[in-house]
Amino acid sequence: MVEKITKTISSSFEENIDFMDRILPVDESFDIIRRNLEVGGRNAVFYFIDGFVKDETMLKLMTSFIALTEKTMPEDASAFCKKCVPYVEVDVLGNFDQVIRNVLSGAAVLFIEGYAACICIDCRTYPARSVDEPDKDKSMRGSRDGFVETLVFNTALMRRRIRDPHLVMEMTEAGQVSRTDIAICYMQDRVDAELLKNVKTRIEELKIQDLRMNQQSLAEALFKRKWFNPFPKFKYTERPDTAAACLLEGKVVIMVDNSPSAMILPTSILDMIEEANDYYFPTLTGIYLKVTRTLITIATVFLTPLFLLFMQNLNWLPEVFSFIAVRDVVNIPLIFQLLILELSIDGLRLAAMNTPSMLSTPLSVIAGIVMGEFSVQSGWFNSEVMLYMAFVAVANYTQPNFELGYALKFMRLMLLVLTACFNWIGFLAGCICILCFLIFNKTLSGRNYLNVKLN
Incomplete structure (x- = not known):
């Protein structure tokens, strides 16, 4: 309050x-x-x-x-x-x-x-950057504008796309010190009244000093997540066309001043892996893109744990897939190779974020050559492990949601550790845990990732 x-x-x-x-x-x-x-x-x-x-x-x-x-x-x-x-x-x-x-x-x-x-x-003018297309969520045929840090500009971008009197944008605020402006956007004739009432009530009853991290602070204050469930509770987008499409579907969009993205409610696992390109192409192409992204997302979780499982049980490996077996000398156990590479990939990603743009490309090439070629020759890693981890690293970028990418990474790490410790029993237990994380991941709407109502 x-x-x-x-x-x-x-x-x-x-x-x-x-x-x-x-x-x-x-x-x-x-x-x-x-x-x-x-x-x-x-x-x-x-x-x-x-x-x-x-x-x-x-x-x-x-x-x-x-x-x-x-x-x-x-x-x-x-x-x-x-x-x-x-x-x-x-x-x-x-x-x-x-x-x-x-x-x-x-x-x-x-x-x-x-x-x-x-x-x-009210003759104020906030310092603002231009409404350029977001770097993370690009579209090949869609509009080239994106949200900025000024709330009024963001609401205008959505109002430009929806010229309907039923579009309501309510202004409120949160934070006893920051008093940050928050806009609750919805279509009056399409929104779920119960969800809208729940969102308004939670925002009005917030007892928080400030929203120092903008939307992240608001998300944590609105819905206390369980620390052991890494799956995101909200979908975020920096594209006004995506936010406008969600409004027309009856969803609620929450915008926070000083934040260049919008929070979308309710959400499910299918909403998380969607992107704008799915709707800017013909139906058949859009379905193909969705299916491809879904399959690749599943592969990023299960590829390396399945590889480890078959390497621990070579007699399970069909003859037709015998070529995937590790032929070289294994100096370091496969599980440690996979875990080290998981950490190394994150290290390269963090290094790329803090590297000047003019140096990021050559340094990435150098790092790729050093890790890919010389690490195999030195005996630290096997070439098969490097191949599968390279696929996982690249495949993580097929879906735009950053939080979901790390949630899937944690699921993959859990599967790897359980499989290494308990063989096929650990792999089966890990799969059951992932399913439970999805089923019991309750969102603000009261539904889980599979869009099932939870009590």
Whole structure:
């Protein structure tokens, strides 16, 4: 629950200004501007954040206000907004909680002597990057725009695609310190009313200091996940066309200010492995892409554990597949080879993330040659193990969900360890555990990954 200031604006101009000066660190913070001026023969004070308000806009507003005379001054703040403020987004505020929140959000507020209210002029402009296509979730034939860190721009990208009066975007906030803006988007005539009510109630009842990690902080506060179940509870997308399509399917989209992605509810395992390209091609092609991605996703989990299982039980291996058996000398047990390569692949990925872009390609080639060629020649790894782990590393990029990729990786590691320790019994137990993780992975909608209602 967000802590609010209960004090209302009084008719005393000096009392209002004194309260604002005590709440806002005007003298300590260089970017909080207090501008004194005279409007229609009355004292007035502007409060705004430098960097959120453009100088040209403030200059035009002040020029218009200073030109007012005592005869042209309206009697109250509402009439002043209607007759004297040459701007589009103007509001009259009656309590200091709204005033402080608007100032710190970037709007300019004006106190005028004799008015028992504050005039809020929303002329803020947030620093924002261009709406380029996301690097992670690209489409070959789809639109080339993507969400940015400014909430208003993101909602506009979806409103541009859905010109329907049933599209509702409710604004709320969370965090007693950060007071982060949150937009709950849904189609009024298609959304699941029970799910929507549950989402709103959870957000309103949040007791959290701040959303320092934006959507991740909100996701953890909304739904306390079990630490041992790594499968994600939400689907994320940086594509406005994907978010708009989910809205039209009756889902709820949650957007957080300062975050370039949207949270989608409810979700299932099939939703997780979808991507935009599945819908930008003919039906047959789209189905083929989905099936291919599903099969590859399954292969990333079971390929190396099955290989290890057959290597431990060579008599199970059919004659036609005898060529996959390891022929070279095994200096290091296969399970340790697989685990070391799992860690090495993650190390290369982390190194690539922190490597300057001009060096990432040559360094990746060098690392691939060193690990692929010389590690086999030195006797650390067998060529078959390197081949299967290379397939797993590349296949992880066939689905765009980063969290799901690591969840599948943890399932693969669990299968490897159980198979190495308990042979086929461990492999069977690992498969049962994976199925249980999927079945009992309860999401915010009350359903699991298989879209079955859980109590």
